[in-house]
Amino acid sequence: GIDTPETxxxxxxxxxxxxxxxxxxxxxxxxxxxxxEKDVSETDRFGRLLRDVWLQRPEGWLMVNLELVRTGFAAxxxxxxxxxxxxxxxxxxxxxxxxxxxxxxxxPEPSPTATTTTGGGASCDPSYPTVCIPPPPPVLG
Numbered sequence: 346g347i348d349t350p351e352t353x354x355x356x357x358x359x360x361x362x363x364x365x366x367x368x369x370x371x372x373x374x375x376x377x378x379x380x381x382e383k384d385v386s387e388t389d390r391f392g393r394l395l396r397d398v399w400l401q402r403p404e405g406w407l408m409v410n411l412e413l414v415r416t417g418f419a420a421x422x423x424x425x426x427x428x429x430x431x432x433x434x435x436x437x438x439x440x441x442x443x444x445x446x447x448x449x450x451x452x453p454e455p456s457p458t459a460t461t462t463t464g465g466g467a468s469c470d471p472s473y474p475t476v477c478i479p480p481p482p483p484v485l486g
Contacts, residue, residue: 346397346434347410348422350448361452366418373409374400384427395427414438417447 350360352367381396389395398409411430413419415437423431442449 346421346423346427346430347414347419349413349419362418362448365447366413369413369416369418370409373407373412374398379409384429386424386427389424395424397430408433410434411437415441415446417441417444417449420448 349366349370350363351357352359352363377400380399380401381394382399383396386395400407400409408430410419411434414421414434421431421434421438441447445451
């Protein structure tokens with residue numbers, strides 16, 4: 346139910362807040378045991394495992410996906426039918442946006458040599474409106 350800025354997409358520049366989002370996720374889960382919760386689907390159309398990530402802490406369970414949205418390091422991105430926590434995630438995103446946290450804060454001006462690719466073109470997957478991710482190849486066979 347979330348999307349974070351790209352940092353390792355081949356042939357693409359590192360997106361603003363990408364390294365910060367990666368560091369925030371690493372700070373939450375690196376070296377810790379997590380619990381993965383399946384909603385409906387096993388994988389998305391790109392073959393990526395779809396799971397909500399939970400971390401048990403002394404003060405209780407923490408949903409990592411929600412924490413990344415709450416702190417502005419991820420945006421809500423729905424992938425129906427996997428929408429179990431969408432209302433909770435959207436509420437956290439509203440709060441992060443209102444607070445100007447992370448992705449919702451002021452983005453620095455790009456350097457003159459930086460380029461930004463936006464989605465929506467004929468060769469871009471329309472599911473990702475702010476970045477160009479090619480649609481998956483057709484299934485043959």
